[in-house]
Amino acid sequence: MKKTIINMLLKKLNTEPHVKEKSNQNEIDLKSQDISRNFEHNLEVFKSIFSVPKNTDVKVREFTVRALHRRAFIIYLSTMVDIQNIQEGIVEKLIRTEQPSGRIQDIVSYPVQKTITNIGQITEFITGGITALFIDGDEACYLFETTKTRGRGIEKSENEVIVKGAKEAFNEKVIDNIALIRKKIKNENLIVESQVVSKRSRNDVFLIYQKDLASDELLNNIKDKLSALDTDRILDLSILEQYLEERPRSLFPTILYTERPDRAASFIEEGHIVLLMSNSPSSLILPATFWAMIHSPEDHYLRTPYGNFIRVLRLMAMFVAAFASSFYIAITNYHVGMIPPDLLMAIAGTRERVPFPSIVEILMMEIAFELIREAGLRVPSPIGPTIGIVGALILGQAAVQANVISPIVIIVIALSGLSSFIISDTSLNFAIRISRFLFIFAAGTMGIYGATSLFILGLFYLASLKSFGTPYFAPMTPQFFSSKDLIIRHVPFKERFRPGYLKPKDAVKQRKG
Structure with missing residues (x-):
């Protein structure tokens, strides 16, 4: 008995993949064919492809086109179409119109997008929200653009917030x-x-x-x-x-x-x-390019002096976010002579009772800051900012009082963390935050020489990057003609050229005034 059951199971296991593979191949072959003139055949084919009635949002409606005296059916996805337009503009016109006509376009009030014969292509259109009409005796299917997807309206941008300029942002439609x-x-x-x-x-x-x-x-x-x-x-x-x-x-x-x-x-x-x-x-x-990453739309909406001020501030913040922690480690561990005597005594006094080396202090607070930052983003929005502020205050104050962290480290971490928020591009923001940890380890092993060496290697690496054939630091290096909108931008009437690295068909966007 056991041997019989095992043989049956083995037989089933050996045959099921083959049956499945054969079924998939049959479906591929079917989609490569054209539809038939036969009404029943087309109806069965598309019911089989869309698993009707098992697939609940796929609707198939059969009726008779009174003007042609022929049977027909429509098929659509009810969750992706405007059902009222289908009913009023297509179905009711086909059912009620009695005036003889040889063209579907003359009967329906809804415009026919196109006619098509291939089964696979028709299937793709239906899954995209198109309504398909099949008429007995016709060799082509009629497609109607009835798509109506649900989604949120046009709202403000959440990640790229600006004070002056347009407020609308893309949505899911x-x-x-x-x-x-x-x-x-x-x-x-x-x-x-x-x-x-x-x-x-x-x-x-x-x-x-x-x-x-x-x-x-x-x-x-x-x-x-x-x-x-x-x-x-x-x-x-x-x-x-x-x-x-x-x-x-x-x-x-x-x-x-x-x-x-x-x-x-x-x-x-x-x-x-x-x-x-x-x-x-x-x-x-x-x-x-790198320059596009650090720019913000608001730079152009503001007057030139204001926009340049914000750009310089953003560039300074990027360096502070990347180097503040590593610079503190380097000068306290390796380059004490760089610190003025009074400041050195103040730092030594605050670190007198701290049991950890400076690199451990910095890493502990950097990780804590990142945890608080991510926690504030992930929790529900009404309490997110509160958790971030309260968590940072309580954690910092408690760490200082427990002599685990020196007060100056709190200042360095806060300055570094706040500077990273000024970088508006999300991907570049992550890159700077991760680079900060690399600079911390480099400074912890070789001081400023280690951080400087890593920075130079980083520049070499960035210069080797390309985006669809465009050098990452273009148009600064290699040199291309452009409006020179890099760190400092000119007044609008001086920006005469489009970026040369794009090889635009029209390089001049503004003639001389």
């Missing part, structure tokens, strides 16, 4: 995102091109650019990379970004991620290419 860009660039040369990037999910990526500006070489390079992706699903632009980067393990980002349509539009006007995707409240800007 790609139609709204495209409209936000078109609202800012009213030009017939603005191209919105779509490309499918995954096999199973079949998600569309939209390439937005100006055909009279963007380089054909850059455009083809991006399209080739998108076509070369061999994956089942890419659900968000953040995941797509990791597939597109030339060095995905690099600490510093080479693709600019933004949720502001005004920022995306300004890069399009320079000759860049912007990527949008459904369900992603953001965009990717290609290519990106």
